[in-house]
Amino acid sequence: MHLRHSDHAHGPPVVPVKFILEDPMGLTGKPQAEHDLMGSKGEHLLELAFEHGINIEHACGGVCACSTCHVYIEKGMNHLSxxxxxxxDRVEEAPGLQRNSRLSCQCEIEGDGPIVVRVPAWNRNAVKEVPH
Ligand code: FES
Structure with missing residues (x-):
């Protein structure tokens, strides 16, 4: 599925965003679980992850029509849109819903960070359960 990018230009990558992957092999093909990235204001988290080879599922292409891009924001929720x-409404359909659950395609970076994002292990499995 093609990934929808944010509509506007991004600023320079100055916002520290750490991704913690519960299933790094499934998402990147490598065992490294923690990824310290620099994001730009206006960029959404799914986009940032993708640019760095972290393949978070996004069955609907980033238009808020599924819940496969579900992540937990462990730090810096107030630095996101x-x-x-x-x-x-959509995130309530995600398995493992928590108070800090967000859809990564909908979280735009707005503040200076730091932001810490945990990608649950079942992220990759969720889409396989969706009938085609
Ligand atoms: S990719 Fe479908 S809601 Fe985020």
Whole structure:
């Protein structure tokens, strides 16, 4: 599925964003679980991960029509755009819902960070359960 990119130009990559992968082999093909990246304001988390080879599932292509890009924000929630009603409704369908659950395609970087994002191990499995 093609990934929708944010509509506007990004600033320079100045915001520290750490991704913690519960299943690094499944998401990157490598065993490294922690990835310290630099994101740009205006960029969404799914996009940033993708640019760095972290293949978070995104069955709908980043248009808030699935919940496969579900992640947990462990730190820096207030440095991300607020969840829209559409995102809140959609994320409730995600397995393993927590208070810090977000859809990574909907979280735009707004503040200076740091931001810490945990990608659950079942991220890759969720999409396989969706009938085609
Ligand atoms: S990729 Fe479908 S909601 Fe994020």
């Amino acid at each position: 607020e969840a829209s009603e559409a995102e809140e």
